[in-house]
Amino acid sequence: MKQNQLLLLSFITSICVILYQFFQWSLFDIFSFLMVPVMFLLFGFFIVITILAVVSLFKKRDWKPITIQVVTIVLLFIVPFNQIVLDLNFKLNQTEREKIIKMVVNGEIKPNVTDNSSLIHLPKKYDHLSAGGGDIVVEKTSNGYNILFFTFRGVLDGFSGFVYATTDQKPLKNAFDGDIKEINRMAKNWFFISSN
Numbered sequence: 013m014k015q016n017q018l019l020l021l022s023f024i025t026s027i028c029v030i031l032y033q034f035f036q037w038s039l040f041d042i043f044s045f046l047m048v049p050v051m052f053l054l055f056g057f058f059i060v061i062t063i064l065a066v067v068s069l070f071k072k073r074d075w076k077p078i079t080i081q082v083v084t085i086v087l088l089f090i091v092p093f094n095q096i097v098l099d100l101n102f103k104l105n106q107t108e109r110e111k112i113i114k115m116v117v118n119g120e121i122k123p124n125v126t127d128n129s130s131l132i133h134l135p136k137k138y139d140h141l142s143a144g145g146g147d148i149v150v151e152k153t154s155n156g157y158n159i160l161f162f163t164f165r166g167v168l169d170g171f172s173g174f175v176y177a178t179t180d181q182k183p184l185k186n187a188f189d190g191d192i193k194e195i196n197r198m199a200k201n202w203f204f205i206s207s208n
Contacts, residue, residue, distance in 0.1 A: 018061070018068055022077040025058045026084035033093040037164055041143045058084075101163060102174060102198055109141050109161055113176050116150055116159055123150065142173070149188050155179045160188050160205070172206040174198065 032039075032054055040047045058081075065077035112134065115121045125131035125147065132148050133139075139146025144165025151158045156178030164172045171190060175183050180201045185192045190207035198204050 018064055018074070018077045019080075021061050022065055022080040025054075025061045026080050028054055029058050029084060030087065033088065033091075034097060037094075037097065037143070040164070098163065098204060102202070102204075105141055105161075106199075106202075108138065109174070109176065112138055112141065112148065112161075113159055113178075116148075117157065117178065144171075151188060153177075153179060153181075158183050158187060163204075170208050172204070175203045175205050177201055177203060 032051070036047070036051075039050075043050070061077070062081040062085075065081050068074045069078045112121070116132070121132055121135075123129050123132050125133055130150050132150060134142060134146045134148060136146075142148050142161040144162050147162070147165075149160040151160075157176075158178075159176045160173050161176075162171055162173040164170075171188075172194075175187070177183060178201065182195055182197070183192065183203055183205055185195075187205070188207070190205075192205050192207050194204070194206040196204045
C-alpha cells in the first residue's frame with residue numbers, strides 16, 4: 013500500500029471512529045440491529061489500518077499514519093463522548109421539553125397509547141425530544157409527576173433518559189418499572205437516569 017493511501021485511510025478511519033462515538037446513540041435509534049455489524053466493521057477496519065500503520069512505521073519509517081491512529085486511540089480513552097453528547101442533548105432541548113412538561117401538568121396532553129396508561133406519544137413536531145419513537149413516560153408521584161424523555165430505549169430492556177421531577181426529588185431506583193443503576197442531577201428538577 014502506498015504511503016499516501018495509508019495516510020488517507022488513517023484519516024478516514026479515525027474521523028469515522030470519532031464521529032461514531034459522537035453519534036452512536038442517534039444512529040442506534042435509527043438503525044438499531046444494524047449497528048452491531050456496522051460497529052464491528054468500523055472498528056475492525058480501524059484496527060487493520062492501525063496494524064498497517066505499525067508495519068509502515070517499521071518498514072518505511074513513515075510515522076504519520078501511526079501517529080494519527082495513536083492520537084485517535086488516546087482520544088477514545090480520554091474524551092467523555094457520551095457525556096458531551098448527553099450535555100448537548102439536554103441543553104439544546106431543555107426549553108422544548110419544558111413546554112411538553114407544562115402541557116402534561118396542565119392536562120393538555122395525556123397518555124394516549126392504548127396498551128400503556130403512562131405513555132404519551134408526542135406530537136410529530138416534538139417527537140425528536142424522546143428517542144425510540146417520540147414517546148415519554150409519565151409517572152404520578154405522591155406530590156406531582158416524574159416525566160421521562162428517553163435518550164436510549166432498548167429493544168427488550170434497558171433505557172436511559174432525562175427525568176423531570178416536579179417535586180425536584182430524585183427518582184426512586186424502581187421508577188418507570190426499571191432497575192435504575194444511575195441517577196445524576198442535571199439541573200433543578202432534572203435528572204439523568206440509566207437502567208439495565
